[in-house]
Amino acid sequence: AAAPSQYTVTLFPGDGIGPEIAESVKRIFNAADVPITWDTHIIDVHAAKPGEDLISKEALDSVRRNGFGLKGPMATPIGKGHRSLNLTLRKELGLYANVRPCVSIPGVDTLYHDVDVVTVRENTEGEYSGLEHVVFPGVVESLKVITRDASMRVCEYAFEYAIQNNRKRVTAVHKASVMKLSDGLFLECANEVAERHKDSGIEFQTLLIDNAASLLVSNPALLDVMVMPNLYGDIISDLCAGLIGGLGLTPSGNMGTGCMLAEAVHGTAPDIVGQNRANPTALLMSALMMLRHMQLRPQAQLIERSVYTVLQEGVVRTGDIGGTSTTTEYTDAIIRKMDQLR
Amino acid sequence: AAAPSQYTVTLFPGDGIGPEIAESVKRIFNAADVPITWDTHIIDVHAAKPGEDLISKEALDSVRRNGFGLKGPMATPIGKGHRSLNLTLRKELGLYANVRPCVSIPGVDTLYHDVDVVTVRENTEGEYSGLEHVVFPGVVESLKVITRDASMRVCEYAFEYAIQNNRKRVTAVHKASVMKLSDGLFLECANEVAERHKDSGIEFQTLLIDNAASLLVSNPALLDVMVMPNLYGDIISDLCAGLIGGLGLTPSGNMGTGCMLAEAVHGTAPDIVGQNRANPTALLMSALMMLRHMQLRPQAQLIERSVYTVLQEGVVRTGDIGGTSTTTEYTDAIIRKMDQLR
Ligand SMILES: CC(C)[C@H](C(=O)O)[C@@H](O)C(=O)O
Ligand SMILES: CC(C)[C@H](C(=O)O)[C@@H](O)C(=O)O
Numbered sequence: 001a002a003a004p005s006q007y008t009v010t011l012f013p014g015d016g017i018g019p020e021i022a023e024s025v026k027r028i029f030n031a032a033d034v035p036i037t038w039d040t041h042i043i044d045v046h047a048a049k050p051g052e053d054l055i056s057k058e059a060l061d062s063v064r065r066n067g068f069g070l071k072g073p074m075a076t077p078i079g080k081g082h083r084s085l086n087l088t089l090r091k092e093l094g095l096y097a098n099v100r101p102c103v104s105i106p107g108v109d110t111l112y113h114d115v116d117v118v119t120v121r122e123n124t125e126g127e128y129s130g131l132e133h134v135v136f137p138g139v140v141e142s143l144k145v146i147t148r149d150a151s152m153r154v155c156e157y158a159f160e161y162a163i164q165n166n167r168k169r170v171t172a173v174h175k176a177s178v179m180k181l182s183d184g185l186f187l188e189c190a191n192e193v194a195e196r197h198k199d200s201g202i203e204f205q206t207l208l209i210d211n212a213a214s215l216l217v218s219n220p221a222l223l224d225v226m227v228m229p230n231l232y233g234d235i236i237s238d239l240c241a242g243l244i245g246g247l248g249l250t251p252s253g254n255m256g257t258g259c260m261l262a263e264a265v266h267g268t269a270p271d272i273v274g275q276n277r278a279n280p281t282a283l284l285m286s287a288l289m290m291l292r293h294m295q296l297r298p299q300a301q302l303i304e305r306s307v308y309t310v311l312q313e314g315v316v317r318t319g320d321i322g323g324t325s326t327t328t329e330y331t332d333a334i335i336r337k338m339d340q341l342r
Numbered sequence: 343a344a345a346p347s348q349y350t351v352t353l354f355p356g357d358g359i360g361p362e363i364a365e366s367v368k369r370i371f372n373a374a375d376v377p378i379t380w381d382t383h384i385i386d387v388h389a390a391k392p393g394e395d396l397i398s399k400e401a402l403d404s405v406r407r408n409g410f411g412l413k414g415p416m417a418t419p420i421g422k423g424h425r426s427l428n429l430t431l432r433k434e435l436g437l438y439a440n441v442r443p444c445v446s447i448p449g450v451d452t453l454y455h456d457v458d459v460v461t462v463r464e465n466t467e468g469e470y471s472g473l474e475h476v477v478f479p480g481v482v483e484s485l486k487v488i489t490r491d492a493s494m495r496v497c498e499y500a501f502e503y504a505i506q507n508n509r510k511r512v513t514a515v516h517k518a519s520v521m522k523l524s525d526g527l528f529l530e531c532a533n534e535v536a537e538r539h540k541d542s543g544i545e546f547q548t549l550l551i552d553n554a555a556s557l558l559v560s561n562p563a564l565l566d567v568m569v570m571p572n573l574y575g576d577i578i579s580d581l582c583a584g585l586i587g588g589l590g591l592t593p594s595g596n597m598g599t600g601c602m603l604a605e606a607v608h609g610t611a612p613d614i615v616g617q618n619r620a621n622p623t624a625l626l627m628s629a630l631m632m633l634r635h636m637q638l639r640p641q642a643q644l645i646e647r648s649v650y651t652v653l654q655e656g657v658v659r660t661g662d663i664g665g666t667s668t669t670t671e672y673t674d675a676i677i678r679k680m681d682q683l684r
Contacts, residue, residue: 076519084519110560111453127486132523138490142524144469148480175573177418177426181474182484210576214584217559218452231517234552235577242556 007294010062011038012089014072015045016268017278022072024280024331025287031335034291034299039066043074043085054085060092063259068294069093070287071263075270083130086263090123095254095261096150097157098123098233099289102240102250107312108321115243117216118167118225120158121233122186123254125150128230146182146229151189157255158227159197169203170194173212173228173236186229212236216243237265248320251285253293260293262286272319276326279318281307284334306337349636352404353380354431356414357387358610359620364414366622366673367629373677376633376641381408385427387417396427402434405601410636411435412629413605425472428605432465437596437603438492439499440465440575441631444582444592449654450663457585459558460509460567462500463575464528465596467492470572488524488571493531499597500569501539511545512536515554515570515578528571554578558585579607590662593627595635602635604628614661618668621660623649626676648679 013022029036041059063069069089076084089095098121104113131143155172162170172190176183187206194204207215209232215222216239226236241250247266254261264283272278284307291300310316316333317323325333355364371378383401405411411431418426431437440463446455473485497514504512514532518525529548536546549557551574557564558581568578583592589608596603606625614620626649633642652658658675659665667675 087520127517128520132521134523138527140488140524140527142486142488142521144484144486146482146484175469175576178429178470178573179474179484181476182482185480185482210580213555213577213581214589217581217584218588231520234517235555238552239555239559239581242559246560247556 006035006037007068008037008039008066009290010059010066010069011040012043012059012069012071012074013040014043014074014264014268016073016075016270016273018072018074018264018268020274020276020278020327021264021280021283022070024327025070025284027331028284028303028334028338029287029299032299032303032338034296045075045085055088055092060089063093063261067259068290069259069261070283070290071261072283073264073266073268075268087128087130089261090254093254093256093259093261095123095256095259097121097154097255098237099161099253099255100233100237100240100250100265101289102237102244104244105249105308105311107308107314108245108249110243110245112220112243114221115240117220117223117240118161118165119233119237119240120154120161120225120227121237122150122154122228122230123233124230126230144179144182144229144231146185148185148189151186151229152193155190155193155227158225159193159200159202162202162225163197163200167202167225169205169224171212171223171226172204172206173209173226173232174206175209175232177208183229190227209236213239216240241265245321247282248279248318249281249285251282251289253286253289260290262290276328277319278327279320280327280331281311302338302341303334305341306334309337309341310334348377348379349410350379350381350408351632352401352408352411353382354385354401354411354413354416355382356385356416356606356610358415358417358612358615360414360416360606360610362616362618362620362669363606363622363625364412366669367412367626369673370626370645370676370680371629371641374641374645374680376638385416387427397430397434402431405435405603409601410632411601411603412625412632413603414625415606415608415610417610429470429472431603432596435596435598435601435603437465437598437601439463439496439597440579441503441595441597442575442579442582442592442607443631444579444586446586447591447650447653449650449656450587450591452585452587454562454585457562457582459562459565459582460503460507461575461579461582462496462503462567462569463579464492464496464570464572465575466572468572486521486524486571486573488527490527490531493528493571494535497532497535497569500567501535501542501544504544504567505539505542509544509567511547511566513554513565513568514546514548515551515568515574516548517551517574519550525571532569551578555581558582583607587663589624590621590660591623591627593624593631595628595631602632604632618670619661620669621662622669622673623653644680644683645676647683648676651679651683652676 516525
């Protein structure tokens with residue numbers, strides 16, 4: 001089927017620095033002639049009344065209808081308070097796989113130079129079931145739920161991703177030495193999916209989560225695409241982001257059936273809100289994952305090359321990665337670079 | 343009370359390379375005139391009959407009576423099979439806190455040079471409850487159990503450890519943004535214990551597990567003593583080991599009421615068993631944690647300085663850290679160095 005010539009994308013600018021970085025992405029996309037119309041939905045955490053859904057049915061329907069959403073950071077309360085809006089979106093939209101590629105960026109100074117890994121995280125269940133209860137004062141139980149359906153689906157996605165993106169290997173990360181039944185089921189599914197894809201040329205291996213953490217910091221080049229239950233994915237993807245310079249640089253895409261939500265996974269950075277100092281790279285790179293899904297590869301390539309060149313030149317960069325430039329200056333530099341590279 | 347002049351220590355050499363590295367520790371302790379008699383217990387996984395306890399009552403009683411145990415690696419089956427012997431020991435002996443210091447070792451080539459962190463891991467509950475069931479074919483639940491008692495005890499231990507070892511800060515690591523009740527309880531306990539120790543001069547902070555993983559790889563000098571639920575401790579302590587050169591170099595001590603079990607936490611390394619190539623450093627350093635608890639600090643200091651000097655000189659080292667020496671040669675070199683430094 002031919003790709004549509006014009007897309008509508010639901011935009012959740014998010015809290016804190018969200019609106020500033022969303023503005024940057026909109027300007028860059030505009031300059032690159034990306035055929036997107038934004039359908040903006042503001043989710044106001046503070047305006048919600050008790051019992052009311054923070055994310056309106058209109059907002060959810062908008063993503064379902066458009067098939068694509070882009071989301072800035074949204075604050076999550078710790079311990080008490082409402083369920084994370086990030087989690088609500090994942091659940092309501094059935095976003096079953098969270099994909100986070102981490103690639104060393106030339107010019108961004110870190111200890112590692114050869115990181116090129118992708119975390120594929122199960123995004124709907126596991127330790128994120130939300131099922132918890134107080135058994136007795138001072139005794140709490142939380143349920144980790146692992147299902148065959150969700151495990152098969154996310155492992156299948158990991159292999160498809162590996163094939164489509166010319167990767168070499170898929171590693172299933174688990175702790176089935178301890179959680180013999182739950183992670184055991186996940187591992188069984190991973191093995192089954194690997195078996196199905198045994199003629200694809202993609203290698204398959206399994207690794208304990210603790211070993212994976214150790215290997216990633218000592219020899220990340222040994223890893224490629226990794227697939228794992230929800231919480232492990234949360235931890236490992238942040239670890240990987242740390243290897244390449246932080247969450248401010250790392251894209252994330254949530255895959256659902258019939259829709260995709262790209263999101264910046266860093267925080268809302270309350271300390272620098274409204275100061276024009278935020279780094280829009282993570283949101284921008286996430287938006288590029290979305291462009292590739294729209295078959296808008298040429299635009300995605302041009303923007304990505306421009307971002308990499310600006311970061312590599314190192315003259316214009318934001319504070320989080322050692323620079324002094326404003327968000328606007330950095331955005332301008334990317335737009336100028338596109339004009340040069342075009 | 344005066345320290346006894348002679349100690350008996352229960353020794354579990356373990357599987358695989360266990361007996362070889364245990365032999366190395368015994369030789370070094372002997373050469374350093376450490377007043378220890380070994381009470382050796384061989385746990386033969388293969389000899390056990392179904393339903394029989396793999397770890398005998400005599401073995402457990404021996405640790406309880408002696409107050410000290412030293413343990414080599416024991417293989418853990420994945421998915422199926424008996425419960426991990428490591429876990430059985432922790433459970434039976436009530437070893438409530440697992441302590442893993444990770445310090446950069448001069449001469450061991452890694453990307454990091456300023457790592458000096460300690461993971462204090464809750465060691466009896468959490469995701470390691472062993473409570474799992476199949477709800478329905480293809481749907482599995484595992485229970486994470488967090489109790490006030492265990493959380494208070496391990497947080498209390500972390501503060502005591504920090505005070506006694508002149509550390510600056512304790513960081514409680516959690517995911518209470520998602521597991522609001524269970525990790526919420528852990529966090530509540532950490533805060534309560536911190537409040538009790540507010541005049542100790544030890545700083546206190548809290549950190550999400552994903553942020554901790556990212557921070558440890560990008561700026562480990564910002565962390566000091568960390569305390570956390572069981573599984574997070576498993577992951578984070580291996581990550582930290584990776585920062586300083588791997589599990590072959592990292593000590594671990596399990597603290598119980600009235601007893602302590604020091605252990606090497608690396609694997610049984612089936613590929614090099616019987617080849618005199620294993621690195622005994624982790625077991626040796628774990629045994630030094632034990633000596634310090636016995637108030638045998640002078641011996642511990644001497645052995646530790648010898649190990650560090652040999653590693654720093656870099657002439658004699660085992661294959662896992664880039665050398666070609668045998669276990670025996672490395673052991674000999676440490677013993678010679680003790681004679682020089684004494
Ligand atoms: C905000 C939080 C609930 C979320 C998570 O834990 O999934 C975040 O850390 C992430 O990785 O997207
Ligand atoms: C062997 C295994 C059960 C154990 C654990 O997960 O606790 C090990 O990884 C460790 O860290 O001591």
